[in-house]
Amino acid sequence: ILNVEQSPQSLHVQEGDSTNFTCSFPSSNFYALHWYRWETAKSPEALFVMTLNGDEKKKGRISATLNTKEGYSYLYIKGSQPEDSATYLCGQPGGTSYGKLTFGQGTILTVHP
Amino acid sequence: DSGVTQTPKHLITATGQRVTLRCSPRSGDLSVYWYQQSLDQGLQFLIQYYNGEERAKGNILERFSAQQFPDLHSELNLSSLELGDSALYFCASSVDGTATNEKLFFGSGTQLSVL
Numbered sequence: 709i710l711n712v713e714q715s716p717q718s719l720h721v722q723e724g725d726s727t728n729f730t731c732s733f734p735s736s737n738f739y740a741l742h743w744y745r746w747e748t749a750k751s752p753e754a755l756f757v758m759t760l761n762g763d764e765k766k767k768g769r770i771s772a773t774l775n776t777k778e779g780y781s782y783l784y785i786k787g788s789q790p791e792d793s794a795t796y797l798c799g800q801p802g803g804t805s806y807g808k809l810t811f812g813q814g815t816i817l818t819v820h821p
Numbered sequence: 822d823s824g825v826t827q828t829p830k831h832l833i834t835a836t837g838q839r840v841t842l843r844c845s846p847r848s849g850d851l852s853v854y855w856y857q858q859s860l861d862q863g864l865q866f867l868i869q870y871y872n873g874e875e876r877a878k879g880n881i882l883e884r885f886s887a888q889q890f891p892d893l894h895s896e897l898n899l900s901s902l903e904l905g906d907s908a909l910y911f912c913a914s915s916v917d918g919t920a921t922n923e924k925l926f927f928g929s930g931t932q933l934s935v936l
Binding site for chain 1: 823825852854863864865866869876877879911913915918919920921922923924925926927928929930
């Protein structure tokens with residue numbers, strides 16, 4: 709059974725601050741690591757799927773890094789904006805059904821104007 | 822808009838009843854996944870179908886069942902409903918679920934309330 713953990717559980721920042729949060733996962737039998745953004749009243753939306761140790765992905769002001777050997781991924785948001793307020797989920801597939809994801813509990817980010 | 826359509830958006834029913842949730846995947850996607858989001862748990866995988874066949878199963882209760890039809894839409898059937906089944910049920914789809922870098926596309930969810 710995979711155990712995916714995210715920290716912190718919640719985060720409050722001011723507009724313009726940069727922030728980051730962590731996803732920890734078992735490093736054995738690694739296939740991929742997913743990041744999703746879930747805004748209130750909407751559906752989770754894929755940000756990144758990372759597969760290689762040392763991977764770095766970027767989408768606008770959001771970027772992510774991956775360390776499969778030590779079992780963690782960081783998500784960074786540069787210059788947070790109120791529209792970045794959302795729950796950020798990471799998830800890991802446990803086997804060869806790569807859409808069968810075990811998700812962490814999420815980090816709830818609130819960006820105050 | 823993810824391209825995944827779920828109906829209904831909201832469902833209110835009583836304990837002991839049976840309901841059916843429906844999902845139409847993105848055009849071209851062969852895999853459909855069902856996830857449950859309840860208050861005390863994170864997003865939990867229930868079941869996956871690929872091109873009409875069950876591909877993977879999570880901690881899905883025996884009272885729950887699903888199927889995927891030839892037109893690739895999927896239905897999740899929940900029976901003998903209990904208060905604890907109240908949750909947000911998401912459907913997601915992907916191309917086929919065999920590529921490690923495959924993203925999931927989520928529908929807007931069905932909020933089920935069992936009274």
